[in-house]
Amino acid sequence: MPAPGEIKAALESILAIFLSDIRHRERAAFILCDNLVEMACKTKARQRNHTFDTACNFHEAWTATGVELPPNGLGRRVQDRRNTRNNMQHADAAATVETQHCADAIVDTVRVIDKCWTRTSQRHFDSWIKCALRIVKLYSSEGDRLKRQPFEETMLDKSWRGSDRSTIRLNEAKIEPGRRIFWWLAIIRHTHLVEDCLNELEIT
DSSP, X not given: OOOOHXXXXXXXXXXXXXXXXXXXXXXXXXXXXXXXXXXXXXXXXHHHOTTOOTTSOHXXXXXXXXXXXXXXXXXXXXXXXXHHHHHHHHTOTTOOOOHHHHHHHHHHHHHHHHHHSTTHHHHTSOHHHHHHHHHHHHHSTTSOGGGHHHHHHHHHHSOTGGGTOSOOOTTOOOOOOOSSSSHHHHHHHOHHHHHHHHHHTTOO
């Protein structure tokens, strides 16, 4: 059984934010990851037991029957991020997160989805989502730091808009991906070209 559509839609929003040019994108994506993890755990627990109380606390959600995240691994990490998120929202409004920390949160969010709905990310995600997740992994603690700058340079070398249309109307603005700027547009519209950039550098 694949993850419900609302779970996938929420992940798409997170990826679009992380790969956008908005200010404080890492903070926003990080908080949304925490929201999605909680929603995924409670949704799965409710699927397993229709009487499950979705008003439960976060710990009860990720330890619920049918979810049961590893307490010394994935469960511990998502709980630690919940604590960080609570501090950001209730104790230190100026707190933020680094790119790698946010990327780690996204990677683990996908793991939670796969734990709840086996192999959803492999069998049911659109190609652009899979492509975006390869980029997220590159910027996570699991990625090769030495390949990040070469990947950005490769992305800058691509003629993204040119593959759509050679001319631009007077009322249009030419948008080209920069260093992590408008990447989500390139990924959605030209997934195969972004995959070429990843493959050239053997980024898995």
